[in-house]
Amino acid sequence: MVQIGNFFFKYRNWLFIIFYALLFVPNVPQLFTEKKFGKNYYWYPIAIGLVITVLGQAIRGATIGLAYIIRGGKNKKVYAEDLVTTGIFAHCRNPLYVGNILMLAGVGILSNSLLYVVIMIPFFLFIYQAIVLAEENFLRNKFGGQFNNYCARVNRWVPSIKGIGKTFSGMRFNWKRYIAKEHTTTFIWLVGIVLLLLFYYPQLTNYDSRLRNTLLAIILAALLVVYLFTRVLKKSGKLNG
Structure with missing residues (x-):
């Protein structure tokens, strides 16, 4: 083993x-x-x-x-x-x-x-x-x-x-260490959860594909902005400690 x-x-x-x-x-x-x-x-x-x-x-x-x-x-x-x-x-x-x-x-x-x-x-x-x-x-x-x-x-x-x-x-x-170490993992898991919810459960959007796609774009954009902002903070050294 x-x-x-x-x-x-x-x-x-x-x-x-x-x-x-x-x-x-x-x-x-x-x-x-x-x-x-x-x-x-x-x-x-x-x-x-x-x-x-x-x-x-x-x-x-x-x-x-x-x-x-x-x-x-x-x-x-x-x-x-x-x-x-x-x-x-x-x-x-x-x-x-x-x-x-x-x-x-x-x-x-x-x-x-x-x-x-x-x-x-x-x-x-x-x-x-x-x-x-x-x-x-x-x-x-x-x-x-x-x-x-x-x-x-x-x-x-x-x-x-x-x-x-x-x-x-x-x-x-240590919140700074937590954010610095986990922001990528959290981003990836959240993206996966959003995709699973919106595509596997059309009931959540009343089977409206247009609403689903709109929500998907908004949520993914928001997650990406937060992720990139966190990356900037990490690169700047503000998450050290």
Whole structure:
């Protein structure tokens, strides 16, 4: 599994692109159908999907804003400068990955695709499990007993909320770092959510394609303006700190 994880780690950025693109494959068969859930069936995937996606983004945001970890790899290999055990990492060893999984699962449900939820999400979980095992192998070799002690008290996947209030009250949330690190990810996910909502659920615009296209243009333009403005702030150094 470690070798598999090292392979997927090397190409992890492309994997995200592939999984993201697969969201827009026609959602047949559907996860929620009018036959089983009634005329307003579409509110189920929308509500459930958005709640899970927002939860995933919240976990990512809390992780980055409190105690960010530099584990982006080096020369396409697993790498870490330090063993970070504070912030959300005191409650879960892989909170960023948990956030990613929830976000992908959320938009998968939002796409209302049975095949995506049943096949792609489990495959995504397998990939992440392999990557995490490869990372843990690296961290155990580098930090030894310190990492083993960390593993003994903190879950790999399931976050513990014990002491979470103390964690937030004892640390300063770095909004600048959060915005600087997350603005691109947030922009991409929001664009995907808008596309899924407007094209997969024509009921939301009363089956009026003209209204749909108008809303799409306005929302995407607004998101792009905010994104570009944030990029300017980052380039100017105003988001440093």
